[in-house]
Amino acid sequence: MSEFLRxxxxxxxxxxxxxxxxxxxxxxxWMFRFKAGKEVTxxxxxxxxxxxxxxxxxxxxxxxxxxxxxxxFYVQFVIFHLGVLVAITATFIxxxxxEFFEAEPIVRIFQLFMGAAFAVGLIRFIRRITSPVMRxxxxxxDYFSVALLTAWFAAGVFAMPNQHEISEWPLILFFGMTxxxxxxxxFSKISHYLYYPFTRYFLGKTMGHRGVFPRKKGxxxxxxxx
Amino acid sequence: xxxxxxxxxxxxxxxxxxxxxxxxLEQKSPAVVEGKVKVYDPNRDNVxxxxxxxxxxxxxxxxxxxxxxxxxxxxxxxxxxALARPHDPTMTPAYKADQIRQIFKRHIDWAGRxxxxxxxxxxxxxxxxxxxxKNIVFGTCTGCRRCTLNCPMGVDTAVLVRLTRGxxxxxxxxxxxxxxxxxxxxxxxxxxxxxxxxYIETLEWQQEEVQAELDDxxxxxxxxxxxxxFMYTVNPREIKYDPRSIGYACKIxxxxxxxxxxxxxxxxxTNFGLFSGDDKLGGYIxxxxxxxxxxxxxxxxxxxxxxHGYRSSRWEGYNWAKYKQDIPSESIMITxxxxxxxxxxxxxxxRNPLPVTYHDSCNLARSGDLTExxxxxxxxxxxxxxxxxxxxxxxxxxxxxxxxxxxxEYKPLRMEVAKIKADQLIATGAKLVCTSCHNCxxxxxxxxxxxxxxxxxxxxxxxxxxxxxIPEKNEKK
Numbered sequence: 001m002s003e004f005l006r007x008x009x010x011x012x013x014x015x016x017x018x019x020x021x022x023x024x025x026x027x028x029x030w031m032f033r034f035k036a037g038k039e040v041t042x043x044x045x046x047x048x049x050x051x052x053x054x055x056x057x058x059x060x061x062x063x064x065x066x067x068x069x070x071x072x073f074y075v076q077f078v079i080f081h082l083g084v085l086v087a088i089t090a091t092f093i094x095x096x097x098x099e100f101f102e103a104e105p106i107v108r109i110f111q112l113f114m115g116a117a118f119a120v121g122l123i124r125f126i127r128r129i130t131s132p133v134m135r136x137x138x139x140x141x142d143y144f145s146v147a148l149l150t151a152w153f154a155a156g157v158f159a160m161p162n163q164h165e166i167s168e169w170p171l172i173l174f175f176g177m178t179x180x181x182x183x184x185x186x187f188s189k190i191s192h193y194l195y196y197p198f199t200r201y202f203l204g205k206t207m208g209h210r211g212v213f214p215r216k217k218g219x220x221x222x223x224x225x226x
Numbered sequence: 227x228x229x230x231x232x233x234x235x236x237x238x239x240x241x242x243x244x245x246x247x248x249x250x251l252e253q254k255s256p257a258v259v260e261g262k263v264k265v266y267d268p269n270r271d272n273v274x275x276x277x278x279x280x281x282x283x284x285x286x287x288x289x290x291x292x293x294x295x296x297x298x299x300x301x302x303x304x305x306x307x308a309l310a311r312p313h314d315p316t317m318t319p320a321y322k323a324d325q326i327r328q329i330f331k332r333h334i335d336w337a338g339r340x341x342x343x344x345x346x347x348x349x350x351x352x353x354x355x356x357x358x359x360k361n362i363v364f365g366t367c368t369g370c371r372r373c374t375l376n377c378p379m380g381v382d383t384a385v386l387v388r389l390t391r392g393x394x395x396x397x398x399x400x401x402x403x404x405x406x407x408x409x410x411x412x413x414x415x416x417x418x419x420x421x422x423x424x425y426i427e428t429l430e431w432q433q434e435e436v437q438a439e440l441d442d443x444x445x446x447x448x449x450x451x452x453x454x455x456f457m458y459t460v461n462p463r464e465i466k467y468d469p470r471s472i473g474y475a476c477k478i479x480x481x482x483x484x485x486x487x488x489x490x491x492x493x494x495x496t497n498f499g500l501f502s503g504d505d506k507l508g509g510y511i512x513x514x515x516x517x518x519x520x521x522x523x524x525x526x527x528x529x530x531x532x533x534h535g536y537r538s539s540r541w542e543g544y545n546w547a548k549y550k551q552d553i554p555s556e557s558i559m560i561t562x563x564x565x566x567x568x569x570x571x572x573x574x575x576x577r578n579p580l581p582v583t584y585h586d587s588c589n590l591a592r593s594g595d596l597t598e599x600x601x602x603x604x605x606x607x608x609x610x611x612x613x614x615x616x617x618x619x620x621x622x623x624x625x626x627x628x629x630x631x632x633x634x635e636y637k638p639l640r641m642e643v644a645k646i647k648a649d650q651l652i653a654t655g656a657k658l659v660c661t662s663c664h665n666c667x668x669x670x671x672x673x674x675x676x677x678x679x680x681x682x683x684x685x686x687x688x689x690x691x692x693x694x695x696i697p698e699k700n701e702k703k
Contacts, residue, residue, distance in 0.1 A: 039545065
């Protein structure tokens with residue numbers, strides 16, 4: 001392994017990660033400087049249960065009409081985000097536990113996830129370009145973020161065999177893009193995962209307090225029957 | 227059915243109608259000179275004021291919704307405007323919320339401040355831009371929150387729309403109808419400008435009606451009586467257009483042997499602050515109600531049938547008024563369930579033989595806790611109750627929510643997008659559509675007339691009153 005690749009996989013990633021963590025911390029401090037809304041009414045339900053339900057919504061496609069009606073989109077969402085998880089995991093394993101990728105089935109599994117995520121990324125990019133609704137609401141950041149992630153998955157597929165003795169370019173490309181990501185993400189919409197718990201928590205807390213979350217499916221005992 | 231399509235640019239470019247505002251200014255109406263209802267002033271730097279107010283009104287919750295949108299477009303499938311106008315991407319909730327999000331990004335969020343073009347951050351240039359913003363947030367969204375509950379990220383688009391409405395209301399850049407109702411609310415304490423004299427007279431009239439029906443001169447609607455079990459609060463629409471509902475309710479209370487009263491002031495359970503986005507007005511109206519209950523030393527507040535009234539009085543009003551809820555409040559549906567369950571009133575479902583479906587009000591089902599209660603009652607007072615699909619918190623708005631009924635300039639668009647609701651109603655095959663909201667009654671009435679549906683609108687109280695078995699005098703004793 002060349003010194004350049006070694007530094008890119010190790011020191012550069014640590015610096016980029018530290019940068020991202022710092023910016024995220026500043027971002028959260030910024031968000032928490034805004035006043036918190038306060039519910040002063042007597043509750044009907046539980047804010048905690050509501051918040052937990054809200055945060056688990058992502059794993060309950062049956063609970064949301066938008067997911068129920070667009071199951072293929074939901075499946076794409078799952079694949080895409082699993083791809084992200086697998087790719088991020090790879091960025092840690094490759095430098096610090098390279099033997100892990102010596103087993104071919106493991107390489108193939110990682111490639112499968114990233115390859116599938118790449119395909120979904122392409123579908124999503126095409127959807128964003130071709131759908132009038134998506135075009136209207138999309139910003140350059142939206143296009144760039146999807147494109148960059150999709151390209152990153154492709155780079156990941158080629159980098160996974162971890163054969164730097166044959167060619168370092170796939171690994172340089174993958175880690176180069178990872179560095180770019182770590183620096184760019186806090187300023188882009190990709191950082192939505194940072195906000196997700198808060199957005200869902202705030203909504204869930206209010207809805208739980210009012211007894212709207214968990215959503216009723218019918219047959220529950222009505223109030224007034226005490 | 228009508229297949230007329232509105233040109234959305236005609237809606238978005240509707241001018242600001244100022245005649246009522248000018249009149250109020252000329253008359254030096256107290257509500258105006260005290261600065262409670264803001265009058266549009268073209269000489270003021272409205273853009274600058276809007277930006278300053280935006281900074282002050284942001285909360286952690288609204289900021290999370292402003293930064294949380296990933297522009298996935300899933301909300302387009304949940305909005306009745308977007309579903310009824312599939313050819314029109316401007317109906318997408320994310321696009322509507324982006325109108326304020328872009329301003330937020332340009333002036334408050336960091337990426338937008340440094341690279342505005344990269345994230346579509348923008349600033350309104352002049353009052354014309356603010357007027358267009360007004361037409362989008364007031365004219366193309368009823369704040370029904372269906373998109374909110376269907377957003378994978380949990381972005382509360384309806385809250386962002388309401389936030390924007392509130393900013394524009396402060397600048398007087400509002401539809402004429404919103405200005406008039408806000409002004410009436412501030413000046414009279416109720417949103418329809420009902421005078422105290424009219425209110426008392428209507429209650430006396432209903433008292434006489436019930437006395438005659440029950441043949442019981444002892445029946446009385448008490449006003450400002452202290453230490454009763456509960457205070458009954460109504461919608462001004464009931465005083466003006468549907469006083470029978472008050473008679474029905476009071477008759478039921480009487481038969482159930484309740485002790486109740488109605489306040490002479492603070493009786494409006496509705497609250498236009500919810501629609502105009504004006505938290506100060508919301509707090510003022512809600513506080514009138516809570517103070518009336520405290521003054522009369524009642525044990526609880528019973529809220530008559532109204533979706534936005536229930537949401538405002540039971541949930542939002544306490545927050546707007548920063549008023550601790552020391553007296554419990556409940557919908558009349560809960561009161562009715564208690565009576566039926568305890569056998570305090572008897573009902574005969576055979577008196578309502580027509581097929582009935584139930585329309586869930588957005589404010590009851592999506593922003594409130596009432597979905598099973600109306601069904602429990604309907605199953606006991608009707609013989610043929612049919613569900614509407616989708617229902618409960620997935621139901622579609624009546625299309626008259628969010629104060630849309632007061633904004634006549636947007637009615638053609640409202641009727642066009644009501645097609646989704648009309649189709650939903652037709653599919654039930656019901657002859658009666660029941661709702662527990664006066665706003666929905668008017669919204670549904672408009673669309674039933676527009677789409678020529680063979681249906682009538684009723685409320686829970688109408689059906690309970692129809693099914694009510696009035697006890698013989700000696701049986702009562």
